[in-house]
Amino acid sequence: MSKAGTREFNEVVVTHLSNGVKVTLPIHTIHGKQPGPVLGLSAVIHGDEIIGAEILRRVAARIDEQKLSGTVKILPVANQLAFESLTRNTPLDMTNLNRVFPGDPDGWVTEQLAHSIVENFLSTLDAYIDLHAGGAVPIVDYVYIQNDEALSRAFNFPLLYRPSQSYEGTTVTYTAAKGIPSVTVEVGGGPNFEKDIERGVEGILNCMRHLEMIPEPVVAPPKQTVVTEIKIIRPRQGGVMVPEFDFSAVGSIIEGKQVLSRTYNPQTFEELEVIHTPFERNIVILMRGLVQKVNPGDYGFMIGNLDTAEGESTL
Incomplete structure (x- = not known):
């Protein structure tokens, strides 16, 4: 059958x-x-x-x-x-x-x-x-x-x-x-x-x-950027991470070395770590966009290097 x-x-x-x-x-x-x-x-x-x-x-x-x-x-x-x-x-x-x-x-x-x-x-x-x-x-x-x-x-x-x-x-x-x-x-x-x-x-x-599996015309892609270099940033210190940007920053470009987040000791209020963008032209790929607990070694941010990207970004 x-x-x-x-x-x-x-x-x-x-x-x-x-x-x-x-x-x-x-x-x-x-x-x-x-x-x-x-x-x-x-x-x-x-x-x-x-x-x-x-x-x-x-x-x-x-x-x-x-x-x-x-x-x-x-x-x-x-x-x-x-x-x-x-x-x-x-x-x-x-x-x-x-x-x-x-x-x-x-x-x-x-x-x-x-x-x-x-x-x-x-x-x-x-x-x-x-x-x-x-x-x-x-x-x-x-x-x-x-x-x-x-x-x-x-x-x-x-x-x-x-x-x-x-x-x-x-x-x-x-x-x-x-x-x-x-x-x-x-x-x-x-x-x-x-x-x-x-x-x-x-x-x-x-x-x-x-793949011609459904009978509809293919939607043309937007302007696309291909990155070949991504920096994974893992916090070295645990604590309460306070980001400088919210989730709307995903996919956006950050020029220069800017602060991404600050991590504080929740008990003493001591600033333990400041995380900066790693490149001159940064594109945000992964991020924490809310005040949250973070452990050392967690995924903190993934930042792409636009200076080594293929094609011109229109983001």
């Missing part, structure tokens, strides 16, 4: 916790009426990046399987254990899922999870988009250029990043090695603003237009 024009939902059992509860991969499959590529969409590889789950819920709701060419496979919560604890790493073994692909069926629970994602999801795809975010506190906004620049640009974010060296052990480490066109998106986080959710939805739909 043909599955064309239908939807299905399956939960692939990965393992069981000590209390008997199943750890599963929730996979939605939308079968288009017409033939076409298999596109995979995933989110919540990191458990504190919950915006991706909402983006994928809305994408699923807006796809018309009767007009779809190909198949869309959606893994909205890739790491249930980390999602439950709202942590970047899997709490049972404190391992970062996005550093252990392709995984190991005989390894730590995170490695078992990665192996199951490969076997039941990634290995079945013709194209792939993986959603990430700033986490529970910071907000971020850019798209990686991996192995298909046109597909990355079709997400229509104004800022892209061409890394000189990619992280090893990510989902895209596996898919790119298999020649699967892949896009890694970093969007939102922290307050999970509505505008960021909708930009994520529209970005995926436009990539589907680019």
